[in-house]
Every structure is written in C-alpha cells, then in structure tokens.
Amino acid sequence: SQQGEEDPQALSIQEGENATMNCSYKTSINNLQWYRQNSGRGLVHLILIRSNEREKHSGRLRVTLDTSKKSSSLLITASRAADTASYFCATDMRIQGAQKLVFGQGTRLTINP
C-alpha cells in the first residue's frame, strides 16, 4: 500500500504556538499534497510539493519533503483557533491516465485559545 502514515494522530497546542505534523509514505511519488478538513466538511487543498523540491512556503505554512526518507512535514506557524481541523497528506499515482490520491491517516489539530 502506498498509503501515508501521519503522526501525531492528534495534537493540541495553545494559540500562537507552532504546530508540526509528519507524514511518511511507502513508494516513490510524483508529488505530495497537504489538505485540511474542518469537522465533517470537505477537504481544502493547502499546498503541493513536487518530488524534486525540498521545501515550500505558503503564508504561515511550511512544507518539507525528504524523498530519501519518504517523509514530509507540515509546519503551521503562529497558530490560530481557526486552524483547528484535521490535516491529511496525500500522495498520487496515475492509473489509466487518471490521478489517484492516497491519503494518510491524518492529524487532528486542536488550537486552544
């Protein structure tokens, strides 16, 4: 299975602190994406990092990718209550010309005011 594993499964921090989530995967990838899901809602794309990139930034988000270790991390700086959500990494593969995303187990992040 190419499925990613994420840790921690749950993370609770105080508002203003930084939150770091990790993702590991098993097979070679083209790219790795991070998505956020608020409780019971659809997923929102956060950031995509290509296999030849090592680090990428978007606002308060920083993603790193280590293909030699088959791992990625998502750092959210200066966390806010609105960042409370589940965060999933997703790796992709092409099958018959179509894209298949395989999601990790997710990290449930709680930001305490």
Next chain:
Amino acid sequence: DTEVTQTPKHLVMGMTNKKSLKCEQHMGHRAMYWYKQKAKKPPELMFVYSYEKLSINESVPSRFSPECPNSSLLNLHLHALQPEDSALYLCASSQGDLLIETQYFGPGTRLLVL
C-alpha cells in the same frame, strides 16, 4: 466559480431504498471523483471519471453505481445499501489533463443507512 456543490447535505435511507447523490462543478474540470470517508478516517477513493469515462473503480460493491451525464455532473446511485455504508461521501474534481493536479472537494453528503 471554484466551487464543487453536492446535494443533498444529509440523507437517511433504509436498506431497501434507492437514492442518488449529486455533484456539480463549473470549473471546466474533466476529472471527477467519489470518495467515501468514515469517521476519524481518511477519504478512500471509490471512482474516478476522466473525460466522462469511468477510469478507476476501486472494487466498489455494485450497490454503488456512478454516472457521469456530462462533464459538469457526477451522480452516485445507491441501492440496497447496508448500515456499514453510512459515511460522508465526498465528490471532488480536478483539471484532468495535468501531470500534477490539485483536487477541489465538495462539502460532502452525510449518509445514514438504517
């Protein structure tokens, strides 16, 4: 318009009922997806339509029947479901012809099978 819409938001059905979930996007995307998500679990891919043709069926039971009437619409027909099919059903779309794609998700339909 960068939105994927899904109807209904909630659905309760008996095991003998027939119902349909609907998904719509007007972003000109040519790939559309159905996912199933159980509580506290990641989304699991069910079906992928690429250019209105079924490209991927992840060995989904035949009680789930997808349909893509046109490039903007995706349906999921439900028949004789089991209680374990209760879940959040998510629709997504992507441009469909890029090597690296971002998927846009709808808000989901929360299904309860009694």
